[in-house]
Amino acid sequence: xxxxxxxxxxxxxxxxxxxxxxxxxxxxxxxxxxxxxxxxxxxxxxxxxxxxxxxxxxxxxxxxxxxxxxxxxxxxxxxxxxxxxxxxxxxxxxxxxxxxxxxx
Amino acid sequence: xxxxxxxxxxxxxxxxxxxxxxxxxxxxxxxxxxxxxxxxxxxxxxxxxxxxxxxxxxxxxxxxxxxxxxxxxxxxxxxxxxxxxxxxxxxxxxxxxxxxxxxxxxxxxxxxxxxxxxxxxxxxxxxxxxxxxxxxxxxxxxxxxxxxxxxxxxxxxxxxxxxxxxxxxxxxxxxxxxxxxxxxxxxxxxxxxxxxxxxxxxxxxxxxxxxxxxxxxxxxxxxxxxxxxxxxxxxxxxxxxxxxxxxxxxxxxxxxxxxxxxxxxxxxxxxxxxxxxxxxxxxxxxxxxxxxxxxxxxxxxxxxxxxxxxxxxxxxxxxxxxxxxxxxxxxxxxxxxxxxxxxxxxxxxxxxxxxxxxxxxxxxxxxxxxxxxxxxxxxxxxxxxxxxxxxxxxxxxxxxxxxxxxxxxxxxxxxxxxxxxxxxxxxxxxxxxxxxxxxxxxxxxxxxx
Numbered sequence: 001x002x003x004x005x006x007x008x009x010x011x012x013x014x015x016x017x018x019x020x021x022x023x024x025x026x027x028x029x030x031x032x033x034x035x036x037x038x039x040x041x042x043x044x045x046x047x048x049x050x051x052x053x054x055x056x057x058x059x060x061x062x063x064x065x066x067x068x069x070x071x072x073x074x075x076x077x078x079x080x081x082x083x084x085x086x087x088x089x090x091x092x093x094x095x096x097x098x099x100x101x102x103x104x
Numbered sequence: 105x106x107x108x109x110x111x112x113x114x115x116x117x118x119x120x121x122x123x124x125x126x127x128x129x130x131x132x133x134x135x136x137x138x139x140x141x142x143x144x145x146x147x148x149x150x151x152x153x154x155x156x157x158x159x160x161x162x163x164x165x166x167x168x169x170x171x172x173x174x175x176x177x178x179x180x181x182x183x184x185x186x187x188x189x190x191x192x193x194x195x196x197x198x199x200x201x202x203x204x205x206x207x208x209x210x211x212x213x214x215x216x217x218x219x220x221x222x223x224x225x226x227x228x229x230x231x232x233x234x235x236x237x238x239x240x241x242x243x244x245x246x247x248x249x250x251x252x253x254x255x256x257x258x259x260x261x262x263x264x265x266x267x268x269x270x271x272x273x274x275x276x277x278x279x280x281x282x283x284x285x286x287x288x289x290x291x292x293x294x295x296x297x298x299x300x301x302x303x304x305x306x307x308x309x310x311x312x313x314x315x316x317x318x319x320x321x322x323x324x325x326x327x328x329x330x331x332x333x334x335x336x337x338x339x340x341x342x343x344x345x346x347x348x349x350x351x352x353x354x355x356x357x358x359x360x361x362x363x364x365x366x367x368x369x370x371x372x373x374x375x376x377x378x379x380x381x382x383x384x385x386x387x388x389x390x391x392x393x394x395x396x397x398x399x400x401x402x403x404x405x406x407x408x409x410x411x412x413x414x415x416x417x418x419x420x421x422x423x424x425x426x427x428x429x430x431x432x433x434x435x436x437x438x439x440x441x442x443x444x445x446x447x448x449x450x451x452x453x454x455x456x457x458x459x460x461x462x463x464x465x466x467x468x469x470x471x472x473x474x475x476x477x478x479x480x481x482x483x484x485x486x487x488x489x490x491x492x493x494x495x496x497x498x499x500x501x502x503x504x505x506x507x508x509x510x511x512x513x514x515x516x517x518x519x520x521x522x523x524x525x526x527x528x529x530x531x532x533x534x535x536x537x538x539x540x541x542x543x544x545x546x547x548x549x550x551x552x553x
Contacts, residue, residue: 080530
């Protein structure tokens, strides 16, 4: 099976305000973003990130062939105990995720 | 009607090629606008009242921009001066501008927009106005008098109107405190009664400079032209170009909602926006909407001191220790807690295992060596230092069943090994409060320098 890293052109994470991490996955084709959107359910993301599915948001953004995932932070950005002030390295679990669909 | 706006860089102080600015001047911008702010570097900068870029970088960027603005008679607008936009940040930026004007022998009319919120006034307002915490994951709870009192500094994130008001003073330079990212870009189009939504959307693309170009850069500029029913963006640097993807993709950047860009009083609706390449690295955007909100809210940001921070950096090469790392560090911390009482927090980061993702790490398998950072935060600086030293020395000499490395458990790279990392802050206020007048939270001063 293909992995997400094999089909996505960008997989990135960043703060969206101090309380949420937003992950953008961009694809070369719209069709692929649509397929990914239906596969990357809040439940699937929640199990990958050890989070409650009700706190995960997944959005399809067609103008950029993209799927956006919003995940709450355990510790706000820059507070004592935080490990990633910019939230820029929280995308890794998605890279190896096996996906049951192909993309061009 | 059109408005031509040049955004020279993503953040004032991040730098930009001088050649790009020269090329941009050939495009005859009506205004040079630059966002200087971000809350991304954390609450420290608001709390401590210091910028996150150095004075020398601010001086360098401002010298080039003021020169261009003066020679070509183009107003220069700076949003969220000094990074966090509180009075010390604005005044520091202003002082650097005055130094440059003085050195060059230029005269300038400067409009200064302060956005600081007086604590006593805010406590009064709490009883009269609607307010709530912003963001579905906001853990701060209600905005209370206590939160306000314990904040070292509070700013209101102003909307577009205070910048419009400042522009009406016909200044050469605007130095604004905390404003929404798009404010310095949208203000002139709003004065000219151009489409509010398109102006805000254009501001959202421009506020990060050439980040919305291909290849992207936070240290280069982007030109924007707002016309009737559309805007066009393009980098002036010939080695970059705007593409449908690079511009569309930017709507995702640092936002949970790619379809709405909020400012006090309304939002740009990006859901019907279309992007089209117009050749030569230009992109044209159409279809962005605008929605007025019935109630007007402004965001308040406040930071409070968490304490003084000491850190210990250590390495471990012993495989037995690495395999039992959590248990051994816990044991050392317990021993210290039994010995030394007081208010402090200890955080341990295992680099090489799960320091970056913590409990979310899917693969916490350490390599042949492990980096440990022990972080101690306390209101009492001496106590923070004492605890950091005690955890370090306890861990260094901790014995455990099966230990063969009885001379020491840690490789400490530095002497002294307990490092003072300055004050630690946390967000105390991240709330919306009802605003009755768009200029209510701003204070505008005009100076002739």
